[in-house]
Amino acid sequence: MGSPALYDTYARLPLAFERGEGSWLITADGTRYLDFAAGIAVNVLGHAHPHLVAALVGQAGRLWHVSNLYEIPGQQKLGERLAQNTFADRVFFTNSGAEALECAIKTARRYHFVNGAENRIRIITFEGAFHGRTLATIAAGGQKKYLEGFGPAVEGFDQVPFGDMEAVEKAITPDTAAILVEPVQGEGGIRRLSLASMRKLRELCDRHGLLLVLDEVQSGVGRTGKLLAHEWAGIEPDIAAIAKGIGGGFPMGACLATEEAAKGMTPGVHGTTFGGNPMAMAVGNAVLDIILEEGFLEEVARKGLLLKQGLAALADEFPDIVEEIRGEGLMLGIRCKIRNAVLQGALREEKFLCAPAGENVLRLLPPLNVSDDEVNEALGRIRTAMQAVTTGSAEEILPAAGEKSQA
Ligand SMILES: Cc1ncc(COP(=O)(O)O)c(C=O)c1O
Numbered sequence: 306m307g308s309p310a311l312y313d314t315y316a317r318l319p320l321a322f323e324r325g326e327g328s329w330l331i332t333a334d335g336t337r338y339l340d341f342a343a344g345i346a347v348n349v350l351g352h353a354h355p356h357l358v359a360a361l362v363g364q365a366g367r368l369w370h371v372s373n374l375y376e377i378p379g380q381q382k383l384g385e386r387l388a389q390n391t392f393a394d395r396v397f398f399t400n401s402g403a404e405a406l407e408c409a410i411k412t413a414r415r416y417h418f419v420n421g422a423e424n425r426i427r428i429i430t431f432e433g434a435f436h437g438r439t440l441a442t443i444a445a446g447g448q449k450k451y452l453e454g455f456g457p458a459v460e461g462f463d464q465v466p467f468g469d470m471e472a473v474e475k476a477i478t479p480d481t482a483a484i485l486v487e488p489v490q491g492e493g494g495i496r497r498l499s500l501a502s503m504r505k506l507r508e509l510c511d512r513h514g515l516l517l518v519l520d521e522v523q524s525g526v527g528r529t530g531k532l533l534a535h536e537w538a539g540i541e542p543d544i545a546a547i548a549k550g551i552g553g554g555f556p557m558g559a560c561l562a563t564e565e566a567a568k569g570m571t572p573g574v575h576g577t578t579f580g581g582n583p584m585a586m587a588v589g590n591a592v593l594d595i596i597l598e599e600g601f602l603e604e605v606a607r608k609g610l611l612l613k614q615g616l617a618a619l620a621d622e623f624p625d626i627v628e629e630i631r632g633e634g635l636m637l638g639i640r641c642k643i644r645n646a647v648l649q650g651a652l653r654e655e656k657f658l659c660a661p662a663g664e665n666v667l668r669l670l671p672p673l674n675v676s677d678d679e680v681n682e683a684l685g686r687i688r689t690a691m692q693a694v695t696t697g698s699a700e701e702i703l704p705a706a707g708e709k710s711q712a
Pocket residue numbers: 345401402403404406435436437438487491492520521522523524548549
């Protein structure tokens with residue numbers, strides 16, 4: 306498998322799927338894998354959900370694309386629904402998470418520009434962050450391995466240790482425009498910013514006239530049991546980026562902002578060819594039809610607890626394998642004592658899929674409509690895999706001295 310025609314940028318597994326059904330992915334030979342990676346938190350309603358398929362196919366027969374030179378009714382509808390159900394008043398649709406972040410960064414800088422403070426362009430970010438792979442978002446994420454070889458980093462990002470509120474306070478200067486943070490770091494290893502820290506960030510922003518910008522690309526759209534993860538802290542940001550789940554597998558993202566924060570985004574200052582196109586909007590609206598159904602998010606929280614409790618029991622049973630279980634809702638992480646890749650390989654042997662992350666973590670990000678039976682099935686497979694690795698040789702399974710845990 307693999308093709309020399311493709312960029313060599315991914316370490317792909319020699320595994321391909323032909324179709325999907327709910328929480329399952331199926332290979333051409335009919336082997337079924339329980340999918341707790343869900344396209345890395347994308348397939349929020351599993352694979353081939355009939356409501357999403359109907360929305361996409363219905364739209365495909367009517368109209369694929371028109372430019373943003375014209376009214377797009379599906380965009381207005383989705384924008385208004387997002388505004389009604391979140392802190393936001395204004396929405397800009399994009400094709401990806403990184404583009405939603407680009408829009409968020411531009412919105413924050415423009416806000417200060419139109420307020421007459423052109424100097425305020427700096428944004429405080431956090432170690433371990435991941436905001437995407439464009440030039441601005443790799444600078445925001447600040448990870449050397451993603452910046453190396455791509456020329457001077459985009460200027461204007463000041464990084465502090467994750468969760469260090471004193472360092473945030475010290476990093477604020479007259480040039481600071483905003484603070485940008487993931488309420489739960491995904492790639493960073495399912496690291497949740499404490500609710501007290503979220504509130505502290507809000508307070509610091511208010512005190513210093515900064516905008517609070519949240520990257521909810523992975524944590525948003527129901528993943529933690531709230532529509533957006535910041536709701537747990539009882540605070541509201543000024544700007545937030547979402548993507549992944551809002552398209553349920555169709556590529557799309559959105560930048561959400563309050564009326565005030567969006568005030569610099571006037572005609573002509575930003576744009577996109579594909580963002581908010583009718584196909585994406587049809588699917589986005591269909592995703593919200595289900596996520597916003599009465600009781601859906603409560604179910605996510607309940608199933609998250611079921612999975613987390615089961616994982617905690619496995620952590621007790623396999624103390625040499627599991628360091629810690631972390632996360633919220635259906636955004637959970639197993640921090641491993643052994644190399645996470647070894648456990649991930651053993652899980653794949655059990656036909657169970659999950660995603661690696663930093664800090665030697667394996668991420669469990671199942672579809673949000675996963676069933677209780679599937680959660681129990683997952684726990685059974687994880688247990689079997691853990692049993693299998695305990696019989697492996699120590700050099701193979703333990704992290705080498707000094708080995709970076711980042712996946
Ligand atoms: C928190 C976060 N922000 C931004 C991104 C970038 O999104 P995309 O890959 O759609 O550009 C990701 C993707 O993994 C993410 O997890």
